[in-house]
Amino acid sequence: MNTIRNILILAGLGCAVVIAILLSVLTGPVDISLADILTGVVNDKTKELILFDIRMPRAIAAALVGAGLACAGAAMQTLFRNDLADPYTLGTSAGGAVGVSLAIISGVAMLVPVAAFCGAIGSAFLVYILAAQKKRLSTGNLLLTGIAVSMFFSSVVSVCLVLSGKNMHQIMFWLMGGLWNTSWADIPLLLITLIPAGILVLFSRDLNIMSCGEAETRTLGIDPEKTKLLLLGISAGITGLVVSVSGSIGFIGLVSPHIMRIITGPDHRVLIPASLGCGALLLVCADTISRTWLGDLPVGIVTAFFGAPFFLMLVRRRADL
Amino acid sequence: MNDIILEISDLSAGYEERDILQEISLFIREKSFVGIIGPNGSGKSTFMQVLARSLPVRNGDIVLMGDSLQSWSFRDFGKIVGYVPQESDIKFRYPVYNVVMMGRNPHIERFRSPSAADHEAVQKALQQTGTEELARRPITDLSGGERQRVMIARVLAQDPVLLLLDEPFAHIDIHHQYELIRIIRETSRDKRAVIGVFHDINLAAAYCDQLVLMNDGKIRAFGKPEEVLTTSLLKEVFRISPVIDVNPTTGTPYVYVEEKWKKSDGLKPRIHLISGGGTGSYLISLLSRSGYSLSCGVLAENDSDCLMARKYDIPTLTEPPFSRLSQETEEKLAELVQKADIVIVTSMPVGWGNYPNIRVLEQIDPHKILCILPSSEPYLPDFTSGVATDTIKRLLSNGAQKRSNPGELMEILQTTQIVNDS
Numbered sequence: 001m002n003t004i005r006n007i008l009i010l011a012g013l014g015c016a017v018v019i020a021i022l023l024s025v026l027t028g029p030v031d032i033s034l035a036d037i038l039t040g041v042v043n044d045k046t047k048e049l050i051l052f053d054i055r056m057p058r059a060i061a062a063a064l065v066g067a068g069l070a071c072a073g074a075a076m077q078t079l080f081r082n083d084l085a086d087p088y089t090l091g092t093s094a095g096g097a098v099g100v101s102l103a104i105i106s107g108v109a110m111l112v113p114v115a116a117f118c119g120a121i122g123s124a125f126l127v128y129i130l131a132a133q134k135k136r137l138s139t140g141n142l143l144l145t146g147i148a149v150s151m152f153f154s155s156v157v158s159v160c161l162v163l164s165g166k167n168m169h170q171i172m173f174w175l176m177g178g179l180w181n182t183s184w185a186d187i188p189l190l191l192i193t194l195i196p197a198g199i200l201v202l203f204s205r206d207l208n209i210m211s212c213g214e215a216e217t218r219t220l221g222i223d224p225e226k227t228k229l230l231l232l233g234i235s236a237g238i239t240g241l242v243v244s245v246s247g248s249i250g251f252i253g254l255v256s257p258h259i260m261r262i263i264t265g266p267d268h269r270v271l272i273p274a275s276l277g278c279g280a281l282l283l284v285c286a287d288t289i290s291r292t293w294l295g296d297l298p299v300g301i302v303t304a305f306f307g308a309p310f311f312l313m314l315v316r317r318r319a320d321l
Numbered sequence: 322m323n324d325i326i327l328e329i330s331d332l333s334a335g336y337e338e339r340d341i342l343q344e345i346s347l348f349i350r351e352k353s354f355v356g357i358i359g360p361n362g363s364g365k366s367t368f369m370q371v372l373a374r375s376l377p378v379r380n381g382d383i384v385l386m387g388d389s390l391q392s393w394s395f396r397d398f399g400k401i402v403g404y405v406p407q408e409s410d411i412k413f414r415y416p417v418y419n420v421v422m423m424g425r426n427p428h429i430e431r432f433r434s435p436s437a438a439d440h441e442a443v444q445k446a447l448q449q450t451g452t453e454e455l456a457r458r459p460i461t462d463l464s465g466g467e468r469q470r471v472m473i474a475r476v477l478a479q480d481p482v483l484l485l486l487d488e489p490f491a492h493i494d495i496h497h498q499y500e501l502i503r504i505i506r507e508t509s510r511d512k513r514a515v516i517g518v519f520h521d522i523n524l525a526a527a528y529c530d531q532l533v534l535m536n537d538g539k540i541r542a543f544g545k546p547e548e549v550l551t552t553s554l555l556k557e558v559f560r561i562s563p564v565i566d567v568n569p570t571t572g573t574p575y576v577y578v579e580e581k582w583k584k585s586d587g588l589k590p591r592i593h594l595i596s597g598g599g600t601g602s603y604l605i606s607l608l609s610r611s612g613y614s615l616s617c618g619v620l621a622e623n624d625s626d627c628l629m630a631r632k633y634d635i636p637t638l639t640e641p642p643f644s645r646l647s648q649e650t651e652e653k654l655a656e657l658v659q660k661a662d663i664v665i666v667t668s669m670p671v672g673w674g675n676y677p678n679i680r681v682l683e684q685i686d687p688h689k690i691l692c693i694l695p696s697s698e699p700y701l702p703d704f705t706s707g708v709a710t711d712t713i714k715r716l717l718s719n720g721a722q723k724r725s726n727p728g729e730l731m732e733i734l735q736t737t738q739i740v741n742d743s
Contacts (some may be wrong), residue, residue, distance in 0.1 A: 049447055083412075212420065
């Protein structure tokens with residue numbers, strides 16, 4: 001019963017993502033009709049360019065970024081056994097921002113993606129080193145360390161903002177997160193994020209047990225320290241890649257696993273793929289809205305603007321149960 | 322010596338800098354049921370956490386089935402050892418069935434699905450713990466006791482050789498508590514050793530083969546329940562004044578804690594109680610604890626009233642069982658009732674042997690006699706062909722008071738002014 005229901009949910013989500021991408025490709029300031037696509041478009045070079053080299057890669061990138069953030073978010077929520085954790089709990093967002101700010105200030109804007117990746121991964125690693133004691137990692141320590149490191153890096157970013165002068169808007173835009181620079185070149189990089197997502201599904205039984213509390217994990221045949229490292233590594237890796245492409249887009253990583261947990265339940269075998277689908281769907285929609293009707297506002301603003309009230313609604317409904 | 326599955330020698334462990342456990346050495350035999358008792362903070366839970374490997378060993382050795390605990394891979398460890406922690410706080414809405422299936426995890430190969438045998442084990446565990454009806458409900462919706470039963474179901478499904486329980490019955494109602502401990506003891510006899518931390522000493526004494534008494538992070542005593550539950554050890558470790566009795570249903574030691582009572586004070590009336598056959602036990606305890614200076618008798622030496630009086634250290638006149646009152650005792654009795662401010666008579670069985678207890682009352686002022694008798698006749702089990710009953714009736718008509726329960730008696734006593742003879 002449950003298995004069939006879950007397969008249907010996953011299939012439905014998959015279809016929804018594909019449809020959302022297609023609709024997104026058809027939507028935008030320049031009118032391109034379905035008929036144009038069906039007839040091959042060819043008669044207009046500009047339209048073809050817009051369709052295949054601008055909208056298409058951007059929609060696919062949005063889907064992959066959304067999926068990556070959702071997967072990293074799910075991993076963090078399991079690690080912390082707390083559904084308020086998100087991909088940025090380890091300071092990845094602030095760390096990435098430091099990298100980006102330094103790159104922009106030193107005038108090597110070319111290196112922004114690399115700097116973002118290094119900053120994000122570096123921050124996660126730093127948090128881990130600071131929080132681990134004698135080969136054991138307490139998630140409480142990890143959470144507090146993450147918060148402290150985030151705050152520290154945020155202040156560094158603020159200093160950079162003050163010093164950046166006319167480049168300030170570049171840093172600001174990165175901080176808000178957006179997909180306006182994406183091209184086909186980013187897609188292979190983003191596709192890599194699906195590999196760790198697959199690994200999480202393979203380890204779903206371990207993750208289920210981990211999410212139920214650490215005390216009994218060892219007697220249930222699991223090494224919690226290894227599992228924590230796996231979750232940390234995967235989450236930091238995905239977040240680093242995603243952030244290097246899109247800047248730090250908020251809310252998707254927090255809200256997607258949350259929504260799916262309400263619909264599919266907490267079993268990671270279903271939760272992880274469902275969160276991927278949900279994150280992809282949400283970000284494709286948000287990005288389409290932003291670039292079509294909101295003058296290409298950074299999509300991070302859109303996700304938070306629509307996401308927050310929606311999330312509140314979910315939380316209130318759940319409290320009634 | 323092959324039946325030893327766990328061997329702990331000179332273990333110390335703790336949190337941060339402090340050693341909570343010190344010099345712990347213990348053998349656990351297979352199929353034994355060992356209970357750990359001790360006051361709060363004595364290290365019981367810490368000990369369990371060390372055995373479940375959630376807390377590292379600082380010094381000493383733990384050897385599980387011939388191999389050091391650390392050398393076991395977690396997967397193999399999970400096949401051998403099951404653990405139910407004191408609190409398990411699952412925040413996500415897993416269905417109960419899935420939670421119990423987690424117990425099978427060590428037995429399921431990675432990347433494989435649970436087999437029919439795994440489902441069978443889960444089903445059986447749900448049945449044994451009475452959680453079948455909860456199987457589809459989310460664990461987060463259950464009450465504390467139901468959750469604990471699910472946790473026990475999970476560890477039964479795991480089917481370990483060594484089972485570690487940390488106060489598993491804290492929130493469970495008495496029916497399920499006994500049901501579960503019986504199941505656990507049964508499975509222990511069949512195939513596994515159980516180490517359980519118990520809050521309830523009497524429960525532990527009734528079901529465990531051996532008890533470990535912990536104090537200040539050390540093992541204070543280890544042995545059979547009757548060897549560990551001694552007055553001196555309990556007094557020392559728990560700082561109580563224990564009374565050790567026998568549990569009538571299991572024949573094992575049963576620990577009561579003695580009630581503290583007020584010292585008798587001279588301002589309250591002196592009371593002499595005439596009772597027998599258990600009719601005065603409650604009054605003896607009540608009046609003594611309320612601080613009255615009390616005397617009793619005459620009672621047969623094995624009478625339960627007499628045992629009670631002795632427990633409260635009350636001056637009591639006694640005679641050997643079934644014998645008539647001697648002249649000497651009767652004189653002493655007369656003296657006691659004369660001196661008392663109030664004499665209480667209960668609805669005791671009266672035969673010719675103890676009839677003098679009643680007869681003596683005709684020598685004193687009937688107004689200081691209080692009878693605790695049923696509201697209507699027969700007033701007492703009379704084996705004197707009505708002579709005793711007639712005496713009682715005479716006393717009542719001459720001014721003795723009659724009440725039908727001890728509560729009313731206390732009211733009278735509280736309002737009674739001491740009639741000072743002198």
